Amino acid sequence: MTDDTNQPRRADEVRAPYSVGEGAEGPARYEADRITAEVRETAQGVRTFSSAQVARARDLLARLYALRRAMRLYPDDHPAVGQACRGLFDVIAAFHAEGADVPLTFFEDEVLLGEQVLAEDSLLFDQLIRDMESIGAGSITFMRGTTPDEVERFAIVVGARVDEVQALEGGMATLVERVRCPHILVSTVSVVRDDVEVDEGDARELAKTTYTGTLGLLRELERLIRGNRELNAAQIKSTARSLVDSILRNRYAMLELSGLKSFDEYTFYHSVNVAILSLALGSALTRDYRFLSALGVGAILHDVGKMSVDLSVLNKTGPLTSDEWAEMRHHPVRGAEVVAMTSGIDRASLVCVLEHHMRYDLGGYPRRQPERPQHIASRIVAVADAYDAMTSQRPYSAPRMQDEAMGILVKNAGSALDPALVRQFVDMLGYFPPRSLVLLDTGETAIVVSPSPSDPARPAVRIIAGPDGTVIDPVDLDLSDVKDAGGRSVVRCLDPAGMNVDIAEFL
Numbered sequence: 001m002t003d004d005t006n007q008p009r010r011a012d013e014v015r016a017p018y019s020v021g022e023g024a025e026g027p028a029r030y031e032a033d034r035i036t037a038e039v040r041e042t043a044q045g046v047r048t049f050s051s052a053q054v055a056r057a058r059d060l061l062a063r064l065y066a067l068r069r070a071m072r073l074y075p076d077d078h079p080a081v082g083q084a085c086r087g088l089f090d091v092i093a094a095f096h097a098e099g100a101d102v103p104l105t106f107f108e109d110e111v112l113l114g115e116q117v118l119a120e121d122s123l124l125f126d127q128l129i130r131d132m133e134s135i136g137a138g139s140i141t142f143m144r145g146t147t148p149d150e151v152e153r154f155a156i157v158v159g160a161r162v163d164e165v166q167a168l169e170g171g172m173a174t175l176v177e178r179v180r181c182p183h184i185l186v187s188t189v190s191v192v193r194d195d196v197e198v199d200e201g202d203a204r205e206l207a208k209t210t211y212t213g214t215l216g217l218l219r220e221l222e223r224l225i226r227g228n229r230e231l232n233a234a235q236i237k238s239t240a241r242s243l244v245d246s247i248l249r250n251r252y253a254m255l256e257l258s259g260l261k262s263f264d265e266y267t268f269y270h271s272v273n274v275a276i277l278s279l280a281l282g283s284a285l286t287r288d289y290r291f292l293s294a295l296g297v298g299a300i301l302h303d304v305g306k307m308s309v310d311l312s313v314l315n316k317t318g319p320l321t322s323d324e325w326a327e328m329r330h331h332p333v334r335g336a337e338v339v340a341m342t343s344g345i346d347r348a349s350l351v352c353v354l355e356h357h358m359r360y361d362l363g364g365y366p367r368r369q370p371e372r373p374q375h376i377a378s379r380i381v382a383v384a385d386a387y388d389a390m391t392s393q394r395p396y397s398a399p400r401m402q403d404e405a406m407g408i409l410v411k412n413a414g415s416a417l418d419p420a421l422v423r424q425f426v427d428m429l430g431y432f433p434p435r436s437l438v439l440l441d442t443g444e445t446a447i448v449v450s451p452s453p454s455d456p457a458r459p460a461v462r463i464i465a466g467p468d469g470t471v472i473d474p475v476d477l478d479l480s481d482v483k484d485a486g487g488r489s490v491v492r493c494l495d496p497a498g499m500n501v502d503i504a505e506f507l
Helices: 011-018 025-044 051-073 079-097 119-124 126-134 148-158 162-167 172-179 200-226 233-249 251-257 266-285 289-300 304-308 322-329 331-340 347-355 376-390 402-411 419-429
Strands: 102-107 110-113 139-142 184-187 437-440 445-450 460-465 471-478 490-494
Touching: 051 079, 051 102, 051 110, 051 119, 051 126, 051 148, 079 102, 079 139, 079 148, 102 126, 110 119, 110 126, 119 126, 148 172, 148 184, 162 172, 172 184, 172 233, 184 233, 200 233, 200 251, 200 266, 200 289, 200 304, 233 251, 233 266, 233 289, 251 266, 251 445, 266 289, 266 376, 266 419, 289 347, 289 376, 304 331, 322 331, 331 347, 347 376, 376 402, 376 419, 402 419, 402 490, 437 460, 445 490
Parallel strands: none
Antiparallel strands: 102 110, 102 139, 139 184, 437 445, 437 490, 445 460, 460 471
C-alpha cells in the first residue's frame, strides 16, 4: 500500500473522494451489493450434513447422554462407564470415516449439528441440553483423530457436576485442559441477541475485560509458537466470540479501546485492535454470527506468523536487508501453516492470515497462481490492519495522525484496498476516530469520544483545554449538533505525546 506522507489532513480534503456526484449512485450501490453478496456467501459456505448423518446424530446424543448418566451413577472404572465410552466412540468413528468432524452445540433449548438445528432431537434431549449448558460445555466438537482413550478421559467432562466446575479457577476450560483430549474441543456458547438491552456501564466494563482477555490469549499464543507447541482452537474461538459479543453490544465502547497502543508489545496490541476494527467493520455489513466469529479468529491470528520471526528482525529500527525483508514477507504463509495445523479453525479464518497483505489489486504478497480475488474477510482485515499499523509507534516508524491515516486509506481505495470497505470504514470511524486528540477551529483542544452517525467530520468530543492551552474542566459536545456546539468544527489531529496529554486520563 502506498504510504505517502503528503496526504490530506483536513476533513474536507479527506471527504472529497467520497462525494457521490450525480449519476454515481449506480456504481456505489453495485459495490455495496457486491460486498453483501460475498458476506452472505461466506456465512452460508459452511459444511452441511447428509440426511443419514443427521439421523445418526440422534444415536450420538443418546450415547452422550448414556455416558453422562453412567458417570453420575458409577465410579470411573465401572464396566458401565467403559461400555458407554465405547458406544460413543463407535458413533463418532462413523462420522470420521466419512471425512466429517462432529460439531455439537447446545444452546437455549436447542441442539445443533454444525449449523443445522435438530428440532426433534432438541425435544428428546432437553435434559442433556440443560446439563451441557449448565457445566459450560455448550459447544463440543469431536475432531477427526479422536481416539478411544480420549473419549475415556472426556467422560470426566461429560459427567462433571456444576459445583465441581464452578469450584475450578477457570471453570470448564481448566477441566478440559486437565483431561488432555486434543481432538475434542469444548467451550461455552454465547450469542448476542439484537433485542437484548445492556447497561452502557456494564458494556464498557465487558469491553475492557474482553480486551484484556484477548491480550492474554495473544501472549499465550506467542509462548506456544516459539516453543513449537500446538495452539488451542477452542480457546481462540471462545475469545473471538467474546469480541463479537462486545462489538454487538456496544460497538463504540470497543472502538474507543482500539486506540490503545503499546510500543513494547506492539504485535499483541496491534492484533487485538485489528480484531476490534475488523469486527466493527464486519458487523456494519452483517449480523451473521458464524461469519463474524470466523472473521474475529482470522483477525486475531492475522500476524501469528510474525511470532516465529527472529526478534532481532522484528524489532529492528533500521532498514531491513533483502534476506530480512524476505523473512518478514513470508509471515502470512508461515502464519497460515500454523493455523492449518490447528484443528478446528474455519477455512475463512485461515484465508485471512494468508491473504491480508495480498492487496485488492493482487499486487501484494504472497502471489497466488492462478490469481483469484482476495476473500471478503481478508479485505476487511487488510483495511483494519493498514489503519492500526499507520497509527501505531513501530520500531522503524513513528505513528501517523489519525486523519492522515484516513487520507492514506482513501488514496489507496481501489488499488491496495477494497473501495467499498474503505468507504464503510471511514463512515464508521469518522475522519477523526475515537481517542484522537484534535484542534478545534476555536483554538480549543479536545479528545474525540465517538463518531457521528450523520456526519463523519463532526464527532462527539470532550474539550480539555481552552484556546490559550490552559487545561479546563472537560466539556462534552456533539459537533454534529451545530447549534449546541456553537458552530465549532475540527481542524486537524494533534500528537498527544508532543502535547504531553494522556488520553486515558480524560476517558
